[in-house]
Amino acid sequence: MKATVLVRPKQGILDPQGQAVESSLRQLGFSVADARVGRVIDLEVEADSPAAARAEVERMCERLLANSLIESYEIDVGDA
Amino acid sequence: MPEVRPRVGVLVFPGSNDDRDAAWALQALGAEPVLVWHGERELPALDAVVLPGGFSYGDYLRCGAIARFAPAMESVASYAANGGLVLGICNGFQILCEAGLLPGVLRPNASLSFICRDVRVRVERTDTHLTSRCGPGQVLTIPVKHGEGCYFPPPDLPEDQVVLRYVTGDNPNGSVDDIAGIVSESGNVVGLMPHPEHAVDPLLGSADGALLLASLLDAARERHFVGA
Numbered sequence: 001m002k003a004t005v006l007v008r009p010k011q012g013i014l015d016p017q018g019q020a021v022e023s024s025l026r027q028l029g030f031s032v033a034d035a036r037v038g039r040v041i042d043l044e045v046e047a048d049s050p051a052a053a054r055a056e057v058e059r060m061c062e063r064l065l066a067n068s069l070i071e072s073y074e075i076d077v078g079d080a
Numbered sequence: 081m082p083e084v085r086p087r088v089g090v091l092v093f094p095g096s097n098d099d100r101d102a103a104w105a106l107q108a109l110g111a112e113p114v115l116v117w118h119g120e121r122e123l124p125a126l127d128a129v130v131l132p133g134g135f136s137y138g139d140y141l142r143c144g145a146i147a148r149f150a151p152a153m154e155s156v157a158s159y160a161a162n163g164g165l166v167l168g169i170c171n172g173f174q175i176l177c178e179a180g181l182l183p184g185v186l187r188p189n190a191s192l193s194f195i196c197r198d199v200r201v202r203v204e205r206t207d208t209h210l211t212s213r214c215g216p217g218q219v220l221t222i223p224v225k226h227g228e229g230c231y232f233p234p235p236d237l238p239e240d241q242v243v244l245r246y247v248t249g250d251n252p253n254g255s256v257d258d259i260a261g262i263v264s265e266s267g268n269v270v271g272l273m274p275h276p277e278h279a280v281d282p283l284l285g286s287a288d289g290a291l292l293l294a295s296l297l298d299a300a301r302e303r304h305f306v307g308a
Contacts, residue, residue: 013232016189
């Protein structure tokens with residue numbers, strides 16, 4: 001079962017990568033008020049049901065994929 | 081009676097690159113360094129443990145996030161839980177934070193640049209096993225070299241857990257409150273971004289780092305006698 005994890009820097013956490021992207025976009029003439037850079041992790045997990053897959057991926061996030069002090073995460077579980 | 085040479089373990093992760101410098105500096109200051117491979121499940125008998133600088137696992141995901149699950153880190157966690165002395169330098173500090181042995185986390189430098197230069201840090205506490213040879217408020221010159229040294233504390237970090245601060249105006253990485261080094265609530269785990277092992281001889285520009293490592297060895301010698 002495929003699962004996608006989206007990890008974001010939490011609100012209020014300094015995100016120098018996002019700032020660099022924002023300023024580059026501005027230099028290119030785009031009108032951007034803010035940019036934040038996160039990370040996407042695509043997973044293939046073995047699970048009996050989407051709910052079980054989600055629970056397993058949530059454990060992965062808590063243990064390794066995200067640091068809850070500075071990052072939030074979203075999990076998307078698909079069939080395919 | 082010959083002076084006791086405390087046995088200090090220096091962990092070696094894939095991507096550690098200051099392990100030998102740390103071992104060399106500790107030996108020069110009177111310790112018997114023991115390199116410990118990250119795959120070892122049990123630590124040998126040690127009076128202190130140092131997690132050295134480097135780029136364990138290529139800093140993938142987040143710096144220190146993967147190294148914290150190395151087999152040897154389980155032993156380091158129980159060593160720390162039993163009151164053992166643990167020091168994390170740079171990547172070692174990052175690993176201790178990710179492992180939850182120290183509060184907070186290290187983020188990419190505010191400038192996004194890798195920074196390699198001397199910084200001045202002020203000693204905020206002299207009652208830790210890293211700073212016992214320093215005077216209150218003493219300013220030390222020690223090099224940093226990191227891309228991810230911006231310390232972000234938990235919202236409730238007590239002020240008395242701050243051991244070292246970058247001198248105002250000399251914060252190289254955007255660390256919150258100029259924090260350069262912290263101690264655990266239990267007092268036996270310390271982490272810092274500057275590299276004391278690179279500042280143990282005036283020939284290298286500063287010997288201030290020797291004060292910190294010699295403090296660690298003082299404490300390790302005391303443990304040695306207690307443990308013996």
